[in-house]
Amino acid sequence: MSLFGKNIKKIRSVKSLSQQAFADIFDLKRGTLGAYEEGRSEPKIETIIKIANYFSISIDDILTKELTVNQLFKFHAELEGNPDMIIKKKFTEIPCITFEDHNNYINLASNANFINDLTPIALPIKSDNKLRAFVVNNLEMTSENNGLFPKDIVIGEWTPKSDFEKITQPEIFLILTKDELLLKRIFPSNNAFILKADHAGIEESLLPFTEIVELWQIKYVFHNRVPDIKDSQVLNKLAYLEHEFKKLKSSL
Structure with a gap:
């Protein structure tokens, strides 16, 4: 069994997101997200890719490594410090x-x-x-x-x-x-x-x-x-x- 459920629960905690708020971002049902976090079911690969990309985390890390709070804050800092990752609107x-x-x-x-x-x-x-x-x-x-x-x-x-x-x-x-x-x-x-x-x-x-x-x-x-x-x-x-x-x- 992967560490996906445990990791997304930690991501929610660091980002101060409720289960419903997190589920809404990725068009999931709150119950489905709860099942992932509790290890009762595994997500589709499309969902894993979408969540990993959204938080700039490698798929390997989100599935096989227990992410730490320091790592999650590091991902956030890298995103803020990398101008290539900023979405620039075209005026x-x-x-x-x-x-x-x-x-x-x-x-x-x-x-x-x-x-x-x-x-x-x-x-x-x-x-x-x-x-x-x-x-x-x-x-x-x-x-x-x-x-x-x-x-x-x-x-x-x-x-x-x-x-x-x-x-x-x-x-x-x-x-x-x-x-x-x-x-x-x-x-x-x-x-x-x-x-x-x-x-x-x-x-x-x-x-x-x-x-x-x-x-x-x-x-x-x-x-x-x-x-x-x-x-x-x-x-x-x-x-x-x-x-x-x-x-x-x-x-x-």
Whole structure:
């Protein structure tokens, strides 16, 4: 009879795992695990391999040697000290338009090699659409001490032209035309968008759908400081109300 049952009982003790918790990890019934520990039955080879691999213990050791507490702590220490055994999660890499890339992007946005050479930002973001990062380079989307400041990074999600007419709320977008790369709040207006900055004193402009090369709806923002989230939400509401008020005023 192997020492498997005795060893897994000791492993449970060192790892502070109940029989149920240990059984759940390996899709076993608690009664089955109890039978292993008491020597009333022997596990299948697949179960032995799974448990041995999970705790980084050789199959020979777990079956034929009585493991000591010191050995089990040693296995744990080796795991922590070995970077090759650490499971590294793959984050989504997003091409980022930096200050230096701003002007080149206007001319080379359709060039796949240029996009691949942009500095990537790796973030735990999942999206079915293409993503683009942009380093803010002016104060146009600020209002007093709030908003987007230079060196803040925004992440935009691709908006196809077929969805332009579905945009109804004054959200912030990264907009590429043949001549400019803009970060503005947009409002729908008969096959065109009204582009508005949050900074006071900057005039609105009208941009027809036909002049838009790329449109990226800003979904994530990474600030160089701790922002006031409540103030950001208020800005969105104020921008919408201001736009509706202007529409009402022009209809009178």
